[in-house]
Amino acid sequence: MPSGEVDKPVIDDNHDGTVSIRYDPKEEGIHELAVKYNGEHVQGSPFKFHVDSISSGYVTAYGPGLTHGVTGEPAQFTISTKGAGAGGLQMAVEGPSKADITYHDNKDGTVSVSYLPTAPGEYKISVRFGDKHIKGSPFFAKITGEGRKRNQISVGSCSEVTLPGVISDQDLRSLNASIQAPSGLEEPCFLKRMPTGNIGISFTPREIGEHTVSVKRLGKHIANSPFKVNVCEREVGDAKKVIVTGSALQEGKTHTENVFSVDTRNAGYGGLSLSIEGPSKAEIQCTDKEDGTLNISYKPTEPGYYIVNLKFADHHVNGSPFTVKVSGEGTNRQREKIQRQRDAVPVTEVGSQCKLTFKMPGITSFDLSATVTSPGGVTEDAEIQEIEDGLYAVHFVPKELGVHTVSVKYKQIHIPGSPFQFTVGPLKDTGAHLVKAGGPGLEHGEQGVPCEFNVWTREAGGGTLAISVEGPSKAEIEFKDRKDGSCDVSYVVSEPGDYRIGLKFNDRHIPDSPFKVYVSPAMGEAHKLEIAQFPSGPVQADKPAQFMVRKNGAKGDLDAKVVAPSNNEDDCFIQLIDQDQYSVRFYPRENGIHAIHVKFNGVHIPGSPYRIKVGKDDVDPAAVHASGKGLGDIKTGEKTDLIIDTCNAGAGTLAVTIDGPSKVAMDCTEVEEGYKVRYTPLLPGHYYMTIKYNQMHIVGSPFKIKCTGDKLAEEGGQETSSVVVETVAKVSKGGNRTGVILPIFKSDASKVQSKGMGLKKAYLGKQNQFTLNAGDAGNNILFVGIYGPKGPCDEVFIKHTGRNQYQVNYLVRERGDYILLVKWGDDHIPGSPFKVEV
Numbered sequence: 001m002p003s004g005e006v007d008k009p010v011i012d013d014n015h016d017g018t019v020s021i022r023y024d025p026k027e028e029g030i031h032e033l034a035v036k037y038n039g040e041h042v043q044g045s046p047f048k049f050h051v052d053s054i055s056s057g058y059v060t061a062y063g064p065g066l067t068h069g070v071t072g073e074p075a076q077f078t079i080s081t082k083g084a085g086a087g088g089l090q091m092a093v094e095g096p097s098k099a100d101i102t103y104h105d106n107k108d109g110t111v112s113v114s115y116l117p118t119a120p121g122e123y124k125i126s127v128r129f130g131d132k133h134i135k136g137s138p139f140f141a142k143i144t145g146e147g148r149k150r151n152q153i154s155v156g157s158c159s160e161v162t163l164p165g166v167i168s169d170q171d172l173r174s175l176n177a178s179i180q181a182p183s184g185l186e187e188p189c190f191l192k193r194m195p196t197g198n199i200g201i202s203f204t205p206r207e208i209g210e211h212t213v214s215v216k217r218l219g220k221h222i223a224n225s226p227f228k229v230n231v232c233e234r235e236v237g238d239a240k241k242v243i244v245t246g247s248a249l250q251e252g253k254t255h256t257e258n259v260f261s262v263d264t265r266n267a268g269y270g271g272l273s274l275s276i277e278g279p280s281k282a283e284i285q286c287t288d289k290e291d292g293t294l295n296i297s298y299k300p301t302e303p304g305y306y307i308v309n310l311k312f313a314d315h316h317v318n319g320s321p322f323t324v325k326v327s328g329e330g331t332n333r334q335r336e337k338i339q340r341q342r343d344a345v346p347v348t349e350v351g352s353q354c355k356l357t358f359k360m361p362g363i364t365s366f367d368l369s370a371t372v373t374s375p376g377g378v379t380e381d382a383e384i385q386e387i388e389d390g391l392y393a394v395h396f397v398p399k400e401l402g403v404h405t406v407s408v409k410y411k412q413i414h415i416p417g418s419p420f421q422f423t424v425g426p427l428k429d430t431g432a433h434l435v436k437a438g439g440p441g442l443e444h445g446e447q448g449v450p451c452e453f454n455v456w457t458r459e460a461g462g463g464t465l466a467i468s469v470e471g472p473s474k475a476e477i478e479f480k481d482r483k484d485g486s487c488d489v490s491y492v493v494s495e496p497g498d499y500r501i502g503l504k505f506n507d508r509h510i511p512d513s514p515f516k517v518y519v520s521p522a523m524g525e526a527h528k529l530e531i532a533q534f535p536s537g538p539v540q541a542d543k544p545a546q547f548m549v550r551k552n553g554a555k556g557d558l559d560a561k562v563v564a565p566s567n568n569e570d571d572c573f574i575q576l577i578d579q580d581q582y583s584v585r586f587y588p589r590e591n592g593i594h595a596i597h598v599k600f601n602g603v604h605i606p607g608s609p610y611r612i613k614v615g616k617d618d619v620d621p622a623a624v625h626a627s628g629k630g631l632g633d634i635k636t637g638e639k640t641d642l643i644i645d646t647c648n649a650g651a652g653t654l655a656v657t658i659d660g661p662s663k664v665a666m667d668c669t670e671v672e673e674g675y676k677v678r679y680t681p682l683l684p685g686h687y688y689m690t691i692k693y694n695q696m697h698i699v700g701s702p703f704k705i706k707c708t709g710d711k712l713a714e715e716g717g718q719e720t721s722s723v724v725v726e727t728v729a730k731v732s733k734g735g736n737r738t739g740v741i742l743p744i745f746k747s748d749a750s751k752v753q754s755k756g757m758g759l760k761k762a763y764l765g766k767q768n769q770f771t772l773n774a775g776d777a778g779n780n781i782l783f784v785g786i787y788g789p790k791g792p793c794d795e796v797f798i799k800h801t802g803r804n805q806y807q808v809n810y811l812v813r814e815r816g817d818y819i820l821l822v823k824w825g826d827d828h829i830p831g832s833p834f835k836v837e838v
Contacts, residue, residue, distance in 0.1 A: 002029030009033070025051040041341060050136055059089070059129040065115065066125060066139040072278055072305040074102075074114040075141065079127060079134075082109035088130065095123030095143070097307075100323070117143045118307045118323060120507070149281035149514075151298075152720065153274050162198050175217050176669040176678070177201055178639055179229070182209035185712065186639040187665040187680040191215070204270055204313060204665070205231040218671075237270025237313025239714075244317055248298070249308060254328030257285065257297040262310070262317075265292035270313025273663060273719065278306030278326065302330045314662060314682055314713035336475045336491075337468040342505075344462035345485040348424045354396050356406050356420060357486050358454050359439065361390035362607075367411045370394045372422075373622070375402030378743040382406070401425035405699045407622040412538075413593055413611055416442070419622035419699050421459050430461030432505035433688055433702045437513070441490065442501060444604060445519040450478075450490040455503065458485025463506040471499030471519070496521040511690065511702050525554040526600040531607070538613040539588065545612075546585040549598065549605070553580070556601040560584050563609070565592035565653065565694055572596070591615030592652060592694050621693040623649035626700065630679065631689070636709030639680045644691060644698075646674040651729040652694040657722040659702075660687030662713045668723045675725060682713040747778030749827035758810065759820065759831070762838045767809045772822065772829070774804040780825035784808055788838070789816035812838050 001007055009023035025031065034046040048067055063077025081089065089111065093099045097119035104112045117123055125139040179201070180186045189203035201213055213227040246260030264272065272294070276282045280302035287295040300306060308322040348354055360368075370382040372394075382396040394406055406420040416438025439453030457465060465487075469475035473495035480488040493499065502514040532548040539545040549558060560572035573585040588594055595609040628642030644654065654675060658664050662683035669676050681687060690702040756770025772782065786793040797809045812818065820834040 001027050001031055003027060027051065041339070059127075059134045061127050061134060061136065061139070063113075065113070065141060066136075067141055069117060069123075069141055069143045071117055071120050071143055072307065074116050075143070076112065076114045077125075079111045079113060080109060081111065081129070090126075090128040090131075092126045093117075093123055094126075095119075096121035097321070099123065116305065116323065118305075118321065119143075149279070150275055150277040150718075151281050151284055152276075153284045153286055153296075162194050162196070162200050174670060175199075175215055175222065176667060176676075177213060177215045178678070179203050180212045180214070181207045182211070183207055183637075185637045185680070188639065188667040188678045189213070189665065190667060204237065205235050205268070206237070206313065207231065208233050208236055235268050237268045237315075239267065239270075239312040239315035239317045241267040242272075242310075242312045242317040244310065244319065249319070249322040249324060252298070252300065252306070252324050252326040254280075254300050254303055254326060254330065256328075257299050258324075258326075259295055259297040262294045262296060263292065264294070264312060267312060271663065273309075273311045275309045275718075276300075276306055277309075278302070278324075279304035280331075282306065300326050302333070303327050311714065316714050333470055333472065334474040335468060335470040336477055337466060338477045338479060339464055339466045340479055340481070340487075342457045342460075342463055342465050342485075342487075344427075344430075345458050347426055348398070350398055350401060350424060352397070354398060354422065354424070355393045355484060356408075356422060356456075357387070357391065357393045357482050357484055358408065358415065358417070359391050359452060359488050360410065360415065361452065363390075363410060365392065368392065368408065369412075370406065370408045371622075372396045372398075373405040373407070374398065374400050374743070375404065376400060376743040384408075398424040403428070403700070405622055407620075411611075413613060414621065414696060417454065417456060419696075420456065421699050423459060427459065427461055429704060430459075430463075431704060432460065432463075432508035432510050433704050434459040435465075435503070435505045435510040437503055437510060437515075442515045442517060444609070445491075445493070445499070445517055446604070447496045447519055447522050448492065448494060449522075450492050451517070451519070452488060452490040454486060455489055456486045457505065460505055466502075466504040466507075468502040468504075469493070469499055470502070471495070472497035475499075493519055495519075511697065520599075520603045523603055523606075524601065525556055526603040526605045528552040528554040529558075529598075529600050529605040531598070531605075531610070534610065535612060538615060541588050541591050541614050544585050544587050546583050548577075549582045549584055551580050551582070551600075554600065558582055558598070558600050560586070560596065560598045562586045562588060563595045563597065564588065564590045565594070566590060588614040592619060619650035619652040619694045621649070621696040621698045623647075624654075624674075624691070624693045624698040626691055626698065626703070630677065631703050631705060634681060634687075634705060634707045636681050636684055636707060637712050638709075639678055641676055641678040643671065643673065644675045644677060646693070646727055647730045649693060649730075651727050653692075654725045654727050655690075655692045655695075655722065656724075657690040657692075657720060658687055659690070659718055659720050660705075660707070661685040661715060661719070663719040664721045666721050666723050668725050670728075674730060675727065677723070679721070681707045683711055683715060684708050745778065745780045745825055747780035747825055749777060749780075749824035749829050751777040752822075752824050752829040754822065754829060754831060758808070758836070759834050760836060762810070762812050762818065762836050764812060764815065764838060767811060769807065769809050772806040772808065774806070774824060777804065777824055779804075782806055783821070783823040784810075785821045786810055786812070786818055786836070787821075788812060788814055788818040790814055793818065814838070 009021050012020045014020055028051055031049055031051055032046045035042045059081050061077055061079045065075035065077035069075030093101055093115045099115040099117045101115045120143050123141045123143055127134050127137045175191055177189050177191050178186055179189045189201050192200045194200040208231055211229045211231055213229055215222050215225045243263040248258035248260040252258035276298050280300050282298040282300040285297045303326050306324045306326055308324055310317050310320040365386050368384050370384050371379050372382045373379045382394050385393050387393050401424050404422045406422050408415050408418045417436045436456045441451035441453035445451035467489055469491050473493050475491040475493045477491045496519050499517045499519055500514045501517055503510045530550050534547040535545055558574055562570050562572055575583045577583050591614055594612050594614055598605050598608045625645045626642055630640040630642035634640045656677050664679040664681050666679040684707050687705045687707055688702045691698050753773040758768040758770035762768040784796055784798055793810055793812045795811045799807045801807055815838050818836040820836050822829045822832040
């Protein structure tokens with residue numbers, strides 16, 4: 001209630017599977033009605049409603065469209081003007097998108113109003129009568145993007161300029177270029193080798209006048225750089241001069257190609273980007289007619305309203321965004337959704353017992369391994385314990401505050417979701433981009449059998465997790481909270497086919513959501529099959545490998561394919577060895593983790609798809625780190641960069657994607673420790689940068705980046721820019737970064753105490769001894785060395801007796817004066833170097 005008090009309504013059971021809720025309000029103002037079933041809020045709860053004490057003769061408004069709605073669907077409400085006398089009625093809807101308003105006078109003193117929101121967010125609805133706001137106006141409605149699917153395509157047309165200077169392909173890799181416009185806007189641009197051998201650059205001109213192109217090698221200008229390039233008026237991309245023709249931008253049909261034509265001949269140079277959002281993900285085709293015109297078609301599978309954003313050189317063309325009404329038959333896809341409140345997990349302290357749980361049914365715990373890397377770079381093995389059948393927990397005790405990396409591997413391959421981020425101390429950031437999900441139920445499923453997966457929300461803080469399953473049949477979704485920031489989800493569907501699983505946290509999709517899952521028909525005979533002699537370790541690329549499949553009396557056809565990390569598919573060669581046994585041979589052509597799909601009568605056999613590592617290189621996304629100002633707060637129109645450190649991570653495929661309010665010009669060049677990514681944002685807002693190494697997120701990905709500044713392009717839907725690089729193996733050089741990154745020690749060598757005869761005098765051929773106490777000296781590494789007249793002594797033996805107490809024994813075989821060095825880390829302890837007589 002508005003006063004903060006809690007009142008209980010009356011619940012009546014209607015005995016038909018429904019209940020009625022009655023309530024007599026006692027106060028005026030906004031009320032919240034919480035409806036719970038088994039202690040959990042039902043969908044939409046808590047509901048908000050406004051109680052008024054207005055008598056008749058005043059204008060009032062009521063209806064769902066004043067509080068909530070869904071994008072692309074008309075939001076409706078009613079205005080009652082009974083007995084209110086004469087006066088003008090005015091309405092306005094303001095929000096993230098333009099909303100077309102329609103009215104209908106019901107001739108009974110009420111007016112039905114509907115508006116069509118095309119983007120999710122908060123909308124302000126103002127209703128005035130006689131130039132005054134009616135009671136409760138302005139109303140605020142929350143519009144969600146529920147069930148909306150989007151697809152996008154970009155076609156570039158860049159200006160190309162040849163610069164003086166001849167380069168080889170080898171040089172090209174180490175060069176990077178940027179172009180600065182007369183206004184100061186600096187963007188990365190792309191370099192290429194022209195047929196003449198000269199350097200060529202390609203860029204999208206945004207302004208008229210003299211531009212400066214800087215070409216650098218390892219941060220230094222090459223000869224003749226910076227170059228000057230003049231851009232004239234007809235070259236600058238002008239969205240107003242783009243001509244769009246065709247009725248497909250007003251109305252369309254399902255299951256058919258709806259075609260429209262785009263003419264950019266008189267519009268200068270610029271990239272054309274198209275996104276279409278609506279009840280289904282529409283397939284987009286683009287045909288270039290080589291004369292400056294394009295034919296674009298889209299093929300939706302569900303009827304309803306679609307929003308088409310068409311931009312040229314980052315500005316909307318005339319009429320964009322277009323609202324298209326699509327009619328026709330749908331696909332009868334069923335959608336089921338559950339919503340659960342997730343509470344923030346208590347803050348973890350240094351020295352406390354930490355655990356990260358995950359469910360992986362049907363495996364042996366012997367093949368699992370886990371490591372934890374602290375913010376200081378120390379990697380330690382962690383203990384894995386089986387809590388119940390198929391449910392495992394990684395246990396570790398952190399020694400410092402900050403973000404730790406937990407890597408969990410099964411048969412030397414990261415499990416889905418790994419490497420995990422685990423914050424000790426208060427969370428630095430929260431939100432959907434920090435939620436992770438993984439498990440077999442997000443990769444494949446079987447009809448009528450529970451498909452399970454894990455969701456980890458610990459790093460994202462508190463909020464609402466919404467899980468939806470959409471496909472040929474309605475899903476039964478079950479949710480089990482493990483009360484440690486993770487949960488189990490399982491769903492059962494009754495029909496095979498393609499399903500989409502959407503995971504949203506606080507109304508925003510989590511990374512990689514929605515997931516596409518093919519649910520195969522019931523296993524039937526396929527469950528009898530088993531595999532044997534499957535390669536236990538990594539296999540080599542470009543060499544055949546094989547395993548056996550036993551049919552165990554099952555009748556039907558066997559087929560198999562191998563899917564490479566690049567998503568290239570190749571058939572496996574299947575040979576009958578005897579009536580019940582087949583050999584399956586495959587030929588991997590890339591390094592990385594491959595999936596081998598083995599199907600019997602079109603259905604996966606138990607355990608399929610099998611994952612196998614190809615190549616000796618141990619590509620480890622947990623060893624890749626990103627840093628730099630390009631991950632912090634950035635400004636529009638200013639070029640920014642970040643370094644992705646791939647040292648000791650092996651050679652793999654590095655993919656960087658930026659999702660945000662605008663497209664960004666982005667490039668990636670090789671530097672000593674890895675790769676440098678540069679980009680320039682054009683619109684303020686939040687950008688999400690995804691960094692994947694061999695299709696797996698690195699720790700912290702996706703990164704949330706806040707951008708401020710002026711708007712340098714027109715706003716539209718979310719835009720995506722990406723760059724992919726095949727990396728080379730790198731090993732860190734210099735200092736204390738050879739192979740392993742040394743932890744940051746906090747110690748004081750002056751507090752180490754030493755005692756014993758062995759510090760002054762030693763005897764030939766005997767064990768000479770002294771002790772060291774570093775209990776008050778912090779943590780570090782103890783170094784002991786003894787050098788004599790003819791070189792080092794025969795043996796030095798150090799034993800740690802606990803709590804930083806050490807016992808040192810050494811043996812000498814020559815007479816003379818020896819020097820005994822004792823260091824705690826890089827510093828000598830008091831008295832070192834010692835002089836020892838033998």
